[in-house]
Amino acid sequence: MEYVIGVDLGTSAVKCLLLDRAGNVVKEAERSFSVMRPAPGYSEQDPDDWVRGTVQALKELSTVEGDVKGISFSGQMHGLVLLDGKGDVARPAILWNDTRTTNQCRFIEETAGLHELLRVVKNRPLEGFTLPKLLWVKENEPQLFEHASVFMLPKDYVRYRLTGEIATDPSDAAGTLLLESRTGEWSKNLLDLFGIPVALCPPILPSDEKAGNLNAETAEETGLIEGTPVFTGGADNACGAIGAGILTPGDTMCSIGTSGVIVSYEEDADVDYEGALHHFHHAVPGGYYAMGVTLSAGHSLSWFRDTFAAGESFDHLLQEAATVPPGANGLLFTPYLSGERTPHADALIRGSFIGMDASQTRGDFVKAVMEGITFSLKESVEILRSKEKTIDTIVSIGGGAKSDAWLQLQADIFGAEVVSLVTEQGPGLGAGILAATGSGWFSSIEEAAETFIRYGKRYSPGAEAAAAYEKVYTIYKQVYPNTRLINEQLYPFRKGGNDA
Structure with a gap:
C-alpha cells in the first residue's frame, strides 16, 4: 500500500x-x-x-x-x-x-x-x-x-x-x-x-x-x-479550505472552532475589501481567499457551558436550545468575549446579553449564543455579497458542523444551502491533498480533492425561519455601535485592565 x-x-x-x-x-x-x-x-x-x-x-x-x-x-x-x-x-x-x-x-x-x-x-x-x-x-x-x-x-x-x-x-x-x-x-x-x-x-x-x-x-x-x-x-x-473543497470562485466555507472563520475563494489579486476582510494567497497556485474572523465563536459556547453548566455535555445544551424559536424569545448575544476582528477590528469591545427577562430559560440563552455566533459570521458573508459575490452554498466544518440543529440554523441565518462533510479532517486533509498532488498521484489539487473529499447532508434555509432571522439580524447589528463606548468606559474595571 x-x-x-x-x-x-x-x-x-x-x-x-x-x-x-x-x-x-x-x-x-x-x-x-x-x-x-x-x-x-x-x-x-x-x-x-x-x-x-x-x-x-x-x-x-x-x-x-x-x-x-x-x-x-x-x-x-x-x-x-x-x-x-x-x-x-x-x-x-x-x-x-x-x-x-x-x-x-x-x-x-x-x-x-x-x-x-x-x-x-x-x-x-x-x-x-x-x-x-x-x-x-x-x-x-x-x-x-x-x-x-x-x-x-x-x-x-x-x-x-x-x-x-x-x-x-x-x-x-x-x-x-x-x-x-x-x-x-x-x-x-x-x-x-x-x-x-x-x-x-x-x-x-x-x-x-x-x-x-x-x-x-x-x-x-x-x-x-x-x-x-x-x-x-x-x-x-488555506489547507482547511482545500480540505473543504474551496477551490473555485464563489466556493465558501464556514468553520466554527474556538474562533470562527468565513473563507471564500478569490481569483482576483486586486479585489478591494478596504480592510474589512483579510485577503490572502491560497495554497492553490494562482488562487486567493478572502476571510472574515469571529474571535470567540465556539469559545463563546464553551465559556457559557463552563460558567453556567459545568460538567454538562454540549449535546445536552444543544438539545435544550433545539425547540427555542428564532430570536431566542427576545434574547440577543454578541460573541465579543475577546474583542472582535470582523467587521469590527476592536480589541476593547466585549460581549453582551441584551433583552434578558425572568421568563427566559437556559435553553433560550444557549440558543442566543448559537445565534449570536452565527450572526457575527453572517456579517462576513454580507461583506462578500456586497462585492457582488454569489454565496448560495456554504461548506460547514468544525464544532458547528457536529449538530443538525446548528447546521440548519446556519442555513437559515446565512440564507444559503449549508453542506456538511462525511469525514471532516480539516487542515490535515488539505495538507494530505497537497502531499498527494506533489507526489504525482493527481495532476492537480482540484483532481485530488475530487477523490479525497466526500460531502454529506445538505441543509436548505426554511422560509419562515430565514425571514425571522433577517429581522433579528437587523437588531443584532445595532448592538455593537450602541455598546462600544460603554465597553471602553468599563475597560479599567476588567481583570488585567488599567487601575479603576
Missing part, C-alpha cells in the same frame, strides 16, 4: 494523518502542546516542542505497513520563529494570539500609510501578524534581532528540522504583512521602510512543490524512509 501524510500543526496540538490513494484516513496520531504566557497579552511556545510532538506522531503512523510517498504540512499562521546564525531557535515563538504589539501596529500604519498597506499587502496591521512581532523584537531585543539569520512561520520550522531546508509558501507568507499580493514576493519597499534585511525572509515555494527530503536523523527517529519527499504545505486556513 502507498500513503501520504498530512501534518496539521495547531496551537494546542499537532495531528498527523496517514491517507491512502482513495483519501481514506488509515491512521491518525496526535500530540498536545502547552502555551507559555510570561506576561499579560503574551502567548509563546517552544518550537522544539512542535518538532518533538510531530516526530512522535510520525513514529506512531510508521507502524502501518506500506510506503509513504510524501509528507506535507498545514500550520498555525502568523507565529514568529527566529533562528540565530547557527540555525538554532533564538527565542520562544511568538504566536498568532499574542497581543503585545499594539504599538507596533500603530507604528506600521502611521509609517507606511493604511491606504498603501491595503494596496500592497491587502490587510490592515493587526497584532496577530508577523511584521509587528518582528518590530517588537527589533525594539525590545535588539541584540537578538541583529544576530538573527532568518524568520520562519511555525510549520516551516518543523519542516526545516525534518529536512534541513528553509522555505515558506505564499499562503503563510501572506500572513506576515510583508508579501506583495500581486507579485507573490517579499515587498522590498516595506522591508526597507522598517529596516528588515531581505536575507531574514525565507524563500517562497508553491504549496505543492517539494521543499526537501526527510533527513537521516528524522528517518531514524520516526521509522520512515530517509529521502521521503516533503512538500511545502500551507497556512491552516
